[in-house]
Amino acid sequence: MIPLSETIGIWLGAALTLCVLSFLYKDNPFFKFAEHLFVGISAGYWATLEYYNMFLPNLWEPLTQQGRLLLLVPFALGILLFSRFTKKFSWLSRWPMALVIGIYAGIAILGYMQGDLFPQIHANLRPLVTDNWLTSFNNILLTLGVITGLLYFFFSKEHKGALGGAAKVGIWFLMISFGASFGYTVMSRMSLLIGRVLFLLKDWLHLVN
Amino acid sequence: MKVISFIRVLFFFLYFLLIASPLSFAQEDLSQSWFNPHRVNMLIFLIFFFAIIIYFIDRAKKGKSLFIRRIAGLDAIEEAVGRATEMGKPVLFIPGIEDIDQIQTVAAMIILGNVAKMVAAYDTPLFVPICRPMVVPVAEERVKEGYASAGRPDAYNRDNVRYISDEQFAYAAGVQGIMLRDRPAANLMFGSFFAESLMLAETGFLTGAIQVAGTANIHQLPFFVVACDYTIIGEELFASSAYLSKEPKLLGSLKGSDLTKAIIIGILALGAILETLGITQFTRWFFIE
16 A cells, blocks of 8 residues: 555656646646746755755854864855845955865866876877787777867867868767767666656556556 | 976976885875875876966966967857847856856856856846856856946846756756746857756757857767757867956966877877887876876
8 A cells, every 4th residue: 555645746746747748849837837846946955955964064063062163264254155245245255255166176176187187198098009900990099089189179279281180080089979979868868758757657657567 | 488497497306206206106005194106197297287377377467479269159159149139139148057166167157257248238138047056146246247347337137147946957947947938049058067958958949049058068068069059169168268358367277278288199199109119107107096
């Protein structure tokens, strides 16, 4: 026996799914209702989530229960964000912003270098001639694709002459990779749709097992 | 000359640090250490990269001309705003769904400032729906500055920069609603996008708006390429912000990253030749533990 609360949840989910899918016909009051409900609930949900998952455990409780006074600094910076509501002191809100952008930019540089740049350079340094012709072909293609792709993103010179030709080859490599990526992602979206249709047919209508 | 001498000294220092230091090859537990000798390769690259950027920023600040090629998608922004003006419809600017700590959002904010300046000059309404609360004040500032620099501070409407929702698909639904009901004639999508990219681009396409998009999220680029009129690909997004703002810092960074790219191309070519000859030490230098 399914509990009543779960049944109500399934019916609500099914009704809202149909409301959203009605957009395939055109914009209509059912879609508008689902859209406004989704936006409103999510805004409230996120505010509550941030309060309980971020503000209380990371700031308020360590500050009031453990007496970690150093946390007064981020607390004060957080308060400064609200200075935007006064015309006279609104400039103060730029300080925490600058701090956030600066810190994250610094962290991101190291992260990208460690996680992307170095591993990618390392993975791309391959022998162009090997015992296996297919591996050799793959390695040449990879090296050519990476170098011409990089040349496409070279902004200091006009794409003319040899550089223009190489950049054109680079954009072909990019477009082919986009095509492959497109097909792959469309497949994953189809699986999302299948999941939703299964919810309607199985959980709601019990038409399939 | 001073900068070159400095770089030369720095290289000698790092060379000795790498080669002469016995710590470079130590295998002890480094979790509590301030310095990880296994990452010296990253340090060298980072210092070199910073030195190049600082050098070019310095050049840009001194007023030396730094050439950047025109990016095709940028002309499309003006074309899109012009079309919206002719039709008497608003322009919609979507700055992605990530927070202000992400570099793509920062680049989007710089482009937003220029778009605001453009729409203010044409007296066209500009809507900016936002996904992250921290982005709202920055977007407000950029739009306000844009209107002020066009000589139209009175035309700035704070309500047009709107927070929608932190939730990815709720935000997408809200923006779709704006596209369908306010019918903007130009949709400009710059920043970091994820699964919502196709939903937004496809809805914009259905409304008949001219669409220009730019992101460095490679998995979303295919959707923008198929559904938008113009797409700014990957690093072109950052180049666009430098090109439009003409800020010495951004121009210098762009020039610096161009030179770094040239060096990386050289590394790739040299590495491929050395690997073909069976010399693998060079490749190992780029290995991160």
